[in-house]
Amino acid sequence: MSNQPVKRGYSAATLDYVGARYLGVAEEKCSYTSQEVRIPMRDGINLVADFYNPILPNDQEPAGLLMVQCCYGRGSGISFFNARIFAARGYRVLFVSTRGTYGSEGDFNPAVNEQNDSQDIVKWMRQQPWYPGTFATLGCSYLGYSQWALLRDPPEDCIAAVIPVALHDQAWHAWGTGSFRLDRATWSDLMSRIGDESGNFLTRLANLPGLSFLRSTELDEAAAGLPLEASLKNYFNDKAPWLFDYMDHPNVDDPYWAKRRQQIALEKVNIPILLISGWYDTFTTQTMHQYKHLSDRGVNVSLIVGPWTHPQGSGLRSMPEIMDFLAEHVAKTGKYGRSKARIFITGAEDWSSLPDWPPQVPSRTLYLQTNTGIGSEQPAQDAAPSSFVFDPRNPTPSIGGNQMATGGRVDDSAYGERSDVLAFTSEPLSQDLEVIGVPSVQLSHSSDPPFADLFLRLSEVNSKGVSHNITDMYQGLDPNRDMSQPLKLNLQACAHRFRAGTRIRLVVSGGSFPMYARNLGTAEDRVSSDRTVPQKHTVSLAKGVSQLILPVSHDGASVV
Known part of the structure; x- marks a missing residue:
């Protein structure tokens, strides 16, 4: 020493x-x-x-x-x-x-x-x-990734782990949707400034994940430039070289990513683990995958999911549970004493203790209808399709959700007013409807040209007409797909109670920028090209081919 x-x-x-x-x-x-x-x-x-x-x-x-x-x-x-x-x-x-x-x-x-x-x-x-x-490991976000890297070859004397809001697979996060996740640039900007503990406090604070609203707009302007890679290189100069390696390896199965993917840890670890996430965390999908995989293997794993963003889910709201977990599995002086899955139900604004996640519940199918409605009745055979145009030069904005810096549950009513968005909305519910699990969408969809992405979001519209996000998903589409076959897409897991009088909304758009690098509408690389083509998206509605499927634990609602 x-x-x-x-x-x-x-x-x-x-x-x-x-x-x-x-x-x-x-x-x-x-x-x-x-x-x-x-x-x-x-x-x-x-x-x-x-x-x-x-x-x-x-x-x-x-x-x-x-x-x-x-x-x-x-x-x-x-x-x-x-x-x-x-x-x-x-x-x-x-x-x-x-x-x-x-x-x-x-x-x-x-x-x-x-x-x-x-x-x-x-x-x-x-x-x-x-x-x-013996020892235990601890730490959120990248600190949690470091734990997964250790657990790739689990030491016999490691007896427990607390892993809040953390990824285990860098490739999945960067390119798993088929589009580059641009919070990698925000995080790289922070990490390019690493050094000693000296320096202006506000400068360091402004670059912490979740607080980047304090920084200048220069990075945002660089991310908006085309070609994307060249614009970011101009901003970073010679800093953060890994960011451009990430951008140059869009195939998650590329050998480049092998050391950066720790799925094998989920196959080998067998110690008590506490996982913590938030419905609006950057890594929620990966935490849910970690829990499901470990639980299926019979590992002693516990899960807490709150109504939190990335910083909130890092332990700020769950430190008493962390202490109790350590008391049982490390200090051997107490009991964790909580259910296997402790889940916050938004809308109900209350916690639910569950024996496992996701719970086994029935599904409820709703149909996308003409005039951007959602209801229980199937549209007619001759129901007209709905369409919109996504313009890469004026991309549909990211509003709240699972963004690193500006995520969370927010007013996303603006989506319902944009011409590049379809906002399918139900009539007011007659009774409460609780959605808990993984919502999915079957979408009869085509695009011209075939190079296109889809952003889907489930939201709730209150009695005053104000919409708030619940969960969403993003997917870059295969340009060689058979457009005569419906797409089947899973949204991120959620737990939300739609109260009587509220309305269900499904947002469909062709992008979410700057959360994801926009699809340019061409066969050229989206990070190295500056040529753009607007994309016309068409959603067919005839005979109920396009559907919203909700896992429901409480279903007394009438949706017309």
Whole structure:
């Protein structure tokens, strides 16, 4: 080890106390010391970490050891959520800066070195006199990805993991829809500014995920330029080279992505895991996949999904549950005591405890109708189709949802007023209708030219005519598809109660920008071309071929 342990000061103790009260966790058990250490990697570079050690009476042992890998620094704010709040409750914490960030040597290359580095950290921990023989992992977002990278080859002495709002598959997130996800540029902008803990606080704050509304509009302007790749390169200059590697590898099965995909961890891990997500998180779909895969294997996995965005779901709203989980599986002093799946039902604005997710419920089929209606009756054989034109030069905007920076449940009424959107809307419901699970859409759809994308959104329209988003999906379409066959598309999972008097809305558009790189309407690469062709989308309605299928747990509603 290097340096000497430093006792917690008054200002840190005050922040710890106020922060813990805000998060609703139990009182502290102790103070702690922190000590900077250096951890050697197999290739000769050293990672820098802070080791937090609780100050306990002589007859008490620490509650356990937590290992956290973080690429966002080790300053006071982020260390509170990832280390100090736990150290003050008796846990030892090793808080490590990712390779190439905040004092750790080497170059930062996202998602490439975490597998080997995490194993080397574990090897080093085992050699320390304070190592208790077992450890757990912790951390949200990219910190959660680092956990999946470790669990690709699970150490026998890793006994539990807390993984909020995290992806395990970088390729799936970047290109899984067939279009490039542009929050990779927002995140890369943050990571291109990595360095020491000095510098203007607001500058760093403005680039934290979820708070990028504080930054300048230069990146947004660059993302709007064509060709997209050239415009972003002009903005980044020589920074964030990985972003352009991502853009140049649109095939998720390309060998380039192999090290960046940790699906194998879901096949091999067999320890208690707590997964946390939000209905408006950037990685909700991946968290749901993680839960389903682990649950089907019989792994001891628990799931919490709240009405949260990415920052809210990171643990800010679920720290008491995290503490209870650690008390059972690490400290061995308590019980988690909650259902396997704890789900927030929007609309009802209440939590539901479920034995599993998604629940087995019946489905309700509604039909898209002429004059952009939705109802229980099938349209006639001669029902006229509906159509719209998507213009890549004036793309349909992203409004709320699962965006990194400006996501959430928002007023998306603007979609109903745009000419490049079809907003199929029901009559007011006569009774409550609770949708819980994975809604799907069968769509008889064609486009001219065949190069096109689809954005679908389920929303609720209240009695005042104001629409709010519930869930959505995006899909780049195969230009060689058989347009005579209906598309079958799953939206992201949701849990929402439509109250009596509200209306169901299905939004259909050809894009969602800047959440996804727009389809240019040509056979040319969407990130390297600047040639655009407007795309006419046509949705056939005859005899109910286009449908909205809802999984419902409470169905007393009449939809005409």
